[in-house]
Amino acid sequence: MKIGSIIVAILMFSLVVIFHELGHFLFAKKNGIGVNEFCLGMGPKLFGIKKGETLYSLRLFPIGGACMMVGEDENSDDAKAFNNKTVWQRFQVIFAGPLFNFILAFLLSMIMVAIAGYDPARVTDVAKDGAAAQAGLMEGDLIVRYDGKKINFGREIMVEETFDPIKDATPVEITYRRDGKKYTTSVVPQKSVRYLLGFVYNGDDMPATIQSVNKGSAFEAAGIMKGDVVTSLNGTRIASGNALMEYMQAHPLKGEPVKVGYMRNSLDYEAEVIPQASESYSLGFSYNMYAEKTSGFAVLKYSAAEVKYWIVTTVKSLGQIFKGKVSRNDIGGPVRIVSEISNVMSEASPYGAMVVIVELINWCVLLSANLGVMNLLPIPALDGGRLLFLIIEGVRRKPVNREKEGLVNGIFFVLLMLLMIFVFYNDITNLFR
Numbered sequence: 001m002k003i004g005s006i007i008v009a010i011l012m013f014s015l016v017v018i019f020h021e022l023g024h025f026l027f028a029k030k031n032g033i034g035v036n037e038f039c040l041g042m043g044p045k046l047f048g049i050k051k052g053e054t055l056y057s058l059r060l061f062p063i064g065g066a067c068m069m070v071g072e073d074e075n076s077d078d079a080k081a082f083n084n085k086t087v088w089q090r091f092q093v094i095f096a097g098p099l100f101n102f103i104l105a106f107l108l109s110m111i112m113v114a115i116a117g118y119d120p121a122r123v124t125d126v127a128k129d130g131a132a133a134q135a136g137l138m139e140g141d142l143i144v145r146y147d148g149k150k151i152n153f154g155r156e157i158m159v160e161e162t163f164d165p166i167k168d169a170t171p172v173e174i175t176y177r178r179d180g181k182k183y184t185t186s187v188v189p190q191k192s193v194r195y196l197l198g199f200v201y202n203g204d205d206m207p208a209t210i211q212s213v214n215k216g217s218a219f220e221a222a223g224i225m226k227g228d229v230v231t232s233l234n235g236t237r238i239a240s241g242n243a244l245m246e247y248m249q250a251h252p253l254k255g256e257p258v259k260v261g262y263m264r265n266s267l268d269y270e271a272e273v274i275p276q277a278s279e280s281y282s283l284g285f286s287y288n289m290y291a292e293k294t295s296g297f298a299v300l301k302y303s304a305a306e307v308k309y310w311i312v313t314t315v316k317s318l319g320q321i322f323k324g325k326v327s328r329n330d331i332g333g334p335v336r337i338v339s340e341i342s343n344v345m346s347e348a349s350p351y352g353a354m355v356v357i358v359e360l361i362n363w364c365v366l367l368s369a370n371l372g373v374m375n376l377l378p379i380p381a382l383d384g385g386r387l388l389f390l391i392i393e394g395v396r397r398k399p400v401n402r403e404k405e406g407l408v409n410g411i412f413f414v415l416l417m418l419l420m421i422f423v424f425y426n427d428i429t430n431l432f433r
């Protein structure tokens with residue numbers, strides 16, 4: 001990672017956090033709540049400026065921030081104390097943080113959409129005799145609903161296919177526009193069977209080294225491991241990753257055993273591998289994923305849709321975590337985000353400064369929407385947990401015991417810090433791995 005990328009990432013984090021805390025701050029002032037300190041970062045204070053009752057400060061570690069209000073976690077006789085305000089006033093102040101994250105995501109989306117446009121979910125290809133062709137779908141049709149969900153972008157279909165893949169022949173209802181008219185059709189997924197060996201290799205001119213072996217795969221059953229080099233298939237010499245790719249394309253796997261020659265620690269071995277059948281279902285069409293220019297009111301429309309897209313994607317991703325479908329390697333924190341931002345800048349820079357700017361804005365939208373959603377989770381120590389306590393107070397018509405609430409928030413704060421340490425450790429090990 002380059003120093004410039006790290007600085008850019010810190011500035012992006014800072015913008016997202018400042019806007020979040022600004023929401024708390026402005027609504028605290030609006031409701032007559034005193035603010036002791038408005039800070040960016042965590043840890044020891046580097047410097048600060050006091051204006052009126054509020055200290056504006058910068059702290060050592062550029063992660064997080066805070067709007068510290070009078071009487072926020074304790075009982076106080078001060079009329080400006082947070083806990084002396086009505087449930088509705090306190091609810092506004094807490095909810096304003098995530099709300100401002102969504103507002104920031106929308107403002108940045110307007111800039112991004114105005115510059116780069118959006119990716120309409122237009123059908124780009126329909127397989128001959130495929131499920132979509134049989135249902136009447138044609139190239140150029142614009143998909144507006146997919147399986148009951150409104151669609152603005154091609155990416156939204158990709159998200160649906162990723163988080164809720166088609167597993168059987170249950171019809172998928174698709175609504176599309178053609179020549180200004182709207183149509184609805186049911187596409188019955190078609191079943192196909194592929195035979196797989198279950199490994200990943202390098203597709204270049206270097207020796208065909210196995211990068212990974214899928215758990216429970218045919219290669220694993222045959223004892224072939226990561227790091228082995230494929231040297232032959234059914235007697236045909238394999239000199240490189242490209243040669244292996246060409247052979248596989250010319251000789252699609254079937255159910256018959258495959259004789260695999262491979263090298264391990266400079267010794268030659270041969271194994272008979274029986275490909276495993278893998279069933280899949282397809283709708284038989286491709287869709288657009290590239291941005292097209294737009295203007296006027298459409299910029300507002302698709303900017304709002306952009307924010308919705310990232311909120312929905314974040315919620316679905318959290319669902320995958322709770323379902324246990326996400327591995328440790330899929331979880332990333334600040335270090336991984338900085339690494340990804342660095343990669344984006346490197347990959348986009350050959351296409352010009354404007355492309356880099358659009359990509360960074362896209363990341364800011366993602367981070368801001370993500371922070372808004374995460375803070376609304378009903379977990380103590382997060383805004384969502386505090387909102388939950390306020391809702392309980394509103395229903396009971398009396399506050400939850402302050403000491404018990406503070407204890408619960410404190411315990412969960414420690415747990416969140418431990419989780420943050422784990423995420424940092426995970427990021428570092430993944431980076432070196």
